[in-house]
Amino acid sequence: MKAGLLMPGQGAQSVGMGADFAAASPAAQALFARADEILGISLTRLCFEGPIEELTRTDVAQPAIYTCSLAALAALQETAGTELEPTMAAGLSLGEYTALAAAGALSFEDGLRLVRLRGQAMQDASDACPSSMSSVMGLERDAVEALCAGVAAESGKICQVANLNSPGQIVVSGEIAALDLLEPRAKEAGARMAVRLTVAGAFHSEVMRPAAERLQQALESVAFAEPRCPVWQNATGQSEQAPKALKANLAAQLTAPVLWQDSFAAMAEAAADRPFVEPAPGRVLAGLGRKIARGAKIHSLNSMEALPAVLEALKS
Secondary structure (H helix, E strand, O other), rough: OEEEEEEEOOOOOOOOOOOOOOOOHHHHHHHHHHOOOHHOOOHHHHHHHHHHHHHOHHHHHHHHHHHHHHHHHHHEEEEHHHHHHEEEEEEEEOOOHHHHHHHHOOOOOOOHHHHOOOOHHHHHHHHOOOOEEEEEOOOOOHHHHHHHHHHHHOOOOOOEEEEEEEEEEEEEEEHHHHHHHHHHHHHHOOOOOOEEEEOOOHHHOHHHHHHHHHHHHHOOOOOOOOOOEEEEEEOOEEOOOOOHHHHHHHHHHHHOEEEEHHHHHEEEEEEOOOOEEEEEEOHHHHHHHHHHHOOEEEEOOOOOOHHHHHHHHOOO
16 A cells, blocks of 8 residues: 655644544554653544644644644554555645654654754744744745845845745745735735735744744754655755755754745656645645646545545555
């Protein structure tokens, strides 16, 4: 059973996520129990029951999504009675850690501790600097980068491209004053939409520099193995398997743009007609993937109800 893996990032969380996998699969349930033990909180309760306000906090959402994605994958493998052999893997922002764990580069436990620290460090950096992110639809990268440069120069505030998700969909991170200038200017430049996102802060920008420094120290203390398959990394848009490079790119990711469009375009070309699986929660990456590579075969495993169809697709 082979497939590429696409692991979701922050923003995919919802109350109830993972509950059906844990109810049906002892392997999935065991991962949630192990997460509770390591974190010292009931992550299981927060995922299954909420409240959404707490689940959405950066320091909670990141370990919650990481655990939910790997639990969904565990349920798939347990139901199939065999391991899924990843042909390649990638994850959006936080999901890069999940992809590395699924590919065997780090243990579930080490990955969980890293994403908890990452979430805490990003929350702290956000609290220290009023900032956010804006989604800009309908402009090319060069145009958005030029707008960001102009706003940053005029305001003296951080404003930079943070995510290149799919054709025409770009996310900008920055301090509040900078985004207040950017959004109307993007619309004047021809953007179909320029709207503020509900996030804690300006992820993947220089606002996250203190978080990146904390994360770099933590990464140095964790042993990485060479993953079983190529892992495409957000900061470079290229595949990597050398542990030293994997760590360096994870640290760089917090202040650099997420090159998801570049990554998935290359993955889809390498995959040819082989399928991809997007474990829970959500189905954001399937939607983005089909905008990047129309013929890509992406199966969203976002519920136990979806599992039989995903299994059938992987067997065919």
